[in-house]
Amino acid sequence: MPTTCSISRRSFVKLVATSAGLMVSGLSISMPEATPEQHNGDKLDAEFKLFTLHSDNSITLFCPRSEMGQGVMTSMAQLLLEELDADWSQIKQVQHAWADFDRFGAQDTIGAISSFIGWESHRQAGAAVKLLLRQTAAEHWQTDINNVSTDKGQIKNQQSQQTLTYGQLTTLLQGKDLPEKIALKSPEEFKLIGHSMPRLDIADKLSGKAIFGIDQQLANMKIATVQRCPVFAGKLVSFDAKEALKIKGVRDIFAVPSGVAVIADNYWQAQKARKLLNIHWDEGEFSHQSSNTLMQKFAEQLNSQGNKITDIGDVQSRFDADNAVHVEDFHFPLVAHVTMEPMNCTVWRQQHHCEIWAPTQNPQDAKRSAAKALKLEEAKVRVNVTFLGGGFGRRAQDDFVIEACEIAKNLDYPIKLIWSREDDLQHDYYRPLNRQRITASLKDGKIVAWQHKVATLSTAPYHFSLGARHKEDGDWVAYGGSEESLYQIPNFQTQTHLAKTPLTVGILRGISHGYVNFASEVTMDELAQGANIAPIDFRLQHINEPRAQIVLTTLKDKISQYQNGTEGQIDSHVGIAFGHEKSQGDYQYYNAAAALVCNTPQGLKLCKVILVLDHGQVINPDGLKAQAQGSLMYALSMMLQKQIDLDHGRIQQSNFHDYPVARMGEEVDVELHSIGNHKWPMGTGEKLQGTLQPAIANALSKASGTRIRSIPINLATLKA
Amino acid sequence: MQLSINDNIIHTELEADTPLLWLLRDELGLNSTKFGCGMGLCGACTVHLNGQPVRSCSLTIAAIGNNKITTIEGENSAQIQCLKAVWMQQNIPQCGYCQVGQLMSASALLKQNNNPDEATINAAMSGNICRCGTYVRIKAGIIAAAKQIRVIEV
Structure with a gap:
């Protein structure tokens, strides 16, 4: 039975590196001494951790991350082939890697991690084999390695002008050590990274060969x-x-x-x-619970002291001294993933x-x-x-x-x-039901104190990672993003109330950022209004991170042509929002969105979204655009359709008739501007919900005069 | 029971109330036609019945009679070929799970109308859900494929 992950069973010179370093454990096969030129017919392949180099110079790639539409097979290939100096046409096939930590490292495909990790692992893997090929060719030609160059899967002796394909060298690689810690290319040398290489998985998805x-x-x-x-x-x-x-x-x-x-x-x-x-x-007992009873409990909890996650300065004394702005509570329903494939x-x-x-x-x-x-x-x-x-x-x-x-x-x-669709909707690991309260104080146009209280279902019992399940950090995905801010606020406090229930909850595209950043960015707009400062300027005056400043000033420039009301090119209202993560090291991204809501005879309508991203080096610009487009449609489904309700301990919705999602005719395009830098790359597909959604909410507020505190939003009830 | 699928006569012993989708997938191994909802709401299972798009999850094999069923494995029209070429060129699919259904709806549309306007595309394609949200590209792809077909037909 063929499997999606079967590997070549032909005899090969196996060069499988160990997990500790990149030592080669050569699998010896008996064969006569041969020169590379004679190897064409020998069918000897060199297998490395992440790819097999075939003797015919074609390449089979093993993709350690799961291809679910984000284009990871293609972006990982770009990283590896860039440093290998291989030609795109050498790719024979891409196979999903099977679960194997020792060979492939971590394989969980979550948190925009593929680009972040692959930036090092895949480039190093390509660079190591390229150097080994050059060393091997130099030995064979008895010349200095500096005379040996590579390009498009070919090795050239610059003195003699002789050339060999990579594939012709596979046999000579046998028993050799892979070099470690190779110097990588500088961005000016990129031929594949930063280019819209065609996706490698589409042909099979159209022919029916792709196996889901x-x-x-x-x-x-x-x-x-x-x-x-x-x-x-x-x-x-x-x-x-x-x-x-x-x-x-x-x-x-x-x-x-x-x-x-x-x-x-x-x-x-x-x-x-x-x-x-x-x-x-x-x-059992849970049959008495509903979304309403849980939300009521959250409302009561927000009146009491929660678990202090962050406590900088003294928020309370600022609230007493200045006029604190109490924003009405935000509340978010359960959200289901609804993957197309149950x-x-x-x-x-x-x-x-x-x-x-x-x-x-x-x-x-x-x-x-x-x-x-x-x-x-x-x-x-x-x-x-x-x-x-x-x-x-x-x-x-x-x-x-x-x-x-x-x-x-x-x-x-x-x-x-x-699973049936009904099974899928009624036994999901939903985005947690939650309620949030933000209190802030403004003085002379600046925020002096900020308190963010989050009451949410606990994710720890169900955390996707076995390492975090039932542990305290298993709850971070339920409130993460509320515990820190890029905005410079001297007094800052976050409190949580976590409810453990039998209702299975987990991560959904953007985790908690999808709702905590929603609440924060709607509040920022409200504070900006209170301070009588334009929303982008208000955010800018609280930020000292240069990458964030560039993103916001770029957005300001891009929306300058759109005026509120009827003075601009279109009769539109602009709402903006900012999003970021800045963890230790290079795991950071900055983005900002502007939503344009138009008055139409049918009522308010989202007519355009402008998105500015600094997610570091862009690996595939068209892939990035696709993720931005798809993320917007995902946001619109969540914001403008229906919600998941728990009643009598069970989910009330069952299929697309009572949990509808966006369809053809409801699409809105994204005008995408990427800040062209070469910082450490971050994926994007997961990272936009917490920015797109509050931008849309802020635009709808401007157009209707009604602040958005929850989703889904019934556009029919919002009056222009 | 005897059915015409992709111009082949198929004999099946399955119960008459079996939806066509499960004959295709579980008995004939024609896996390109996908299961998404089981209620005719998402379009992932779209096939052609005498050239018209139908949802195979909600069509019992007893209801097919002498009508001809075509799945994407048997759909070789100029329309589907142009659509597939555009789908490749414009990197339209993301996860790809819904795309065979999208292509079957689109090819049926283009056979009826080789120059559909936006409202016509919306009407023909709104039965096909894409959770990756590729609608902007699908719409552009149908318009591009229609243009190619008009060139072929001239």
């Missing part, structure tokens, strides 16, 4: 579905499989920790059968080992959890990563992989677990 998790096929494979308790943490009391087993094609029905599993020849049979199970659930996972449990195919953003944790569920050593479990039909953070969780393993361990044939 749900497309995995195995001989004798059956389809599994699970009926789960609609109430979170409810328990199975009993079920009766008699009627369900009468459905043609149904093979087996049994209890699993998450509910009752039905196995059938096809999905439709399994779906029909699961409706006939006569299940009795013990719904959750699924294929598991083949054999006697002593297990192979898994999963559309996962977190293959290594999936492997750990699978091994535990299967009671196997981790070394006996292989997790293959398929294409992902969207991720948005949902697929960083291990629940669907564990569930598939719990089913497969009872069976001697492979199964593919498929």
